Amino acid sequence: MAEINHQVGIKASPEKIYELLTTDLGLSQWWTNDISGAGEVGSIIQFRFNGGGPDFSVTKLIPNKLVKWEHSGAVPDAWMDTEIEFQLRVEETQTFVRFKHSNWKESSDFMAHCSTKWAVFLLSLKEALESGTGKPFPNDIHIDHS
Amino acid sequence: MAEINHQVGIKASPEKIYELLTTDLGLSQWWTNDISGAGEVGSIIQFRFNGGGPDFSVTKLIPNKLVKWEHSGAVPDAWMDTEIEFQLRVEETQTFVRFKHSNWKESSDFMAHCSTKWAVFLLSLKEALESGTGKPFPNDIHIDHS
Numbered sequence: 435m436a437e438i439n440h441q442v443g444i445k446a447s448p449e450k451i452y453e454l455l456t457t458d459l460g461l462s463q464w465w466t467n468d469i470s471g472a473g474e475v476g477s478i479i480q481f482r483f484n485g486g487g488p489d490f491s492v493t494k495l496i497p498n499k500l501v502k503w504e505h506s507g508a509v510p511d512a513w514m515d516t517e518i519e520f521q522l523r524v525e526e527t528q529t530f531v532r533f534k535h536s537n538w539k540e541s542s543d544f545m546a547h548c549s550t551k552w553a554v555f556l557l558s559l560k561e562a563l564e565s566g567t568g569k570p571f572p573n574d575i576h577i578d579h580s
Numbered sequence: 581m582a583e584i585n586h587q588v589g590i591k592a593s594p595e596k597i598y599e600l601l602t603t604d605l606g607l608s609q610w611w612t613n614d615i616s617g618a619g620e621v622g623s624i625i626q627f628r629f630n631g632g633g634p635d636f637s638v639t640k641l642i643p644n645k646l647v648k649w650e651h652s653g654a655v656p657d658a659w660m661d662t663e664i665e666f667q668l669r670v671e672e673t674q675t676f677v678r679f680k681h682s683n684w685k686e687s688s689d690f691m692a693h694c695s696t697k698w699a700v701f702l703l704s705l706k707e708a709l710e711s712g713t714g715k716p717f718p719n720d721i722h723i724d725h726s
Contacts, residue, residue: 436583440699441692443724528725532692546587546678553586553699557723577703578589579674 436541438549442556443528446563448498451529454559455501455520456492464559464568478506483571488513498522512544531556550577582687584695588702589674592709594644597675600705601647601666602638610705610714624652629717634659644668658690677702696723 444451454460461479462469468482475495481487488509494502501520505513521532533556538545554575562568569575590597600606607615607625614628621641627633634656636649647666651659667678679702684691700721708714715721 436585437687438585438695439582439687439692440696441689441724442696443726445725530689530724532689534692541583541585543587543676543678546585546680549584549695550586550588550699550702553696554703556696557700557721560723575703577706578587578676579591580589 435536436538436545438533438535438538438545438552440533440549440553440556441530442533442560443525443530444560444563445528448522448524448529450563451522451531451559452498452501454562456495462570463562464570465555466571468571479503490518493517510544512538512542515539531559547577581682582684582691584679584681584684584691584698586679586695586699586702587676588679588706589671589676590706590709591674594668594670594675596709597668597677597705598644598647600708602641608716609708610716611701612717614717625649636664639663656690658684658688661685677705693723 454463456472458469458472461472466481466483469479471477471479475492478489478491480489486509488505489507490503491506493504494500499522503518505516516535516537519534523530523532533552535552554577558568558570558574600609602618604615604618607618612627612629615625617623617625621638624635624637626635632655634651635653637652639650640646640648645668649664651662662681662683665680669676669678679698681698700723704714704716704720
């Protein structure tokens with residue numbers, strides 16, 4: 435199984451970061467502006483990019499420490515059965531967000547694309563928290579010309 | 581074994597991208613401004629960040645298609661025996677750079693940090709080629725406050 439890993443350090447409290455990972459309003463500040471359904475364990479979050487996009491069910495929440503989602507639905511096909519995890523860890527002057535998108539069947543070009551794109555969105559999360567303005571879709575940084 | 585994967589699509593010819601992956605002057609436009617030793621297979625490239633940094637030996641070159649390096653030396657320890665690969669693939673209006681940093685012993689926090697940082701430098705490579713100005717160290721985007 436292949437896996438995407440990232441880590442960013444943010445000058446923000448874990449409480450504030452957790453809010454941006456667990457609410458529609460928070461998630462829409464850094465990933466995509468069209469998000470609905472975020473809530474407690476069992477809820478299904480719909481992330482939309484120009485109408486299409488993945489659904490994730492929330493599988494684990496430890497307030498201000500851990501957020502886990504499981505891909506729910508058929509789009510995109512390569513994301514079937516994959517899981518996403520955000521772990522928060524406070525260290526001195528910053529809170530680290532340790533990200534994993536795991537359980538990929540293979541390390542494909544599409545997975546590599548998603549890995550780079552996740553970095554862009556995690557930096558958008560950092561920016562949203564530190565400057566007040568992230569770069570969610572459709573204002574996200576483009577990593578190719580497709 | 582753990583692995584970092586990325587992909588960016590660049591509006592530039594594979595010849596021009598290959599130049600930025602295989603020469604001191606080219607590499608210094610997007611990774612770090614202090615680089616020496618780049619050359620044919622067998623040469624050892626020294627990448628320096630404020631004096632310290634990794635060495636890589638060039639292990640394979642297919643002009644305008646493939647660049648492979650093997651970590652050479654002891655710093656950083658977690659990079660021992662790791663390999664880096666850039667594959668270039670032309671598609672319609674862009675050239676894709678498919679990146680792998682493979683053979684990591686484990687998927688650690690440090691590896692996750694490096695994964696995010698590689699995304700930043702690959703976007704710097706894209707920028708260097710498309711706008712003429714990349715963001716090599718010490719002008720690189722910071723992903724934490726360490």
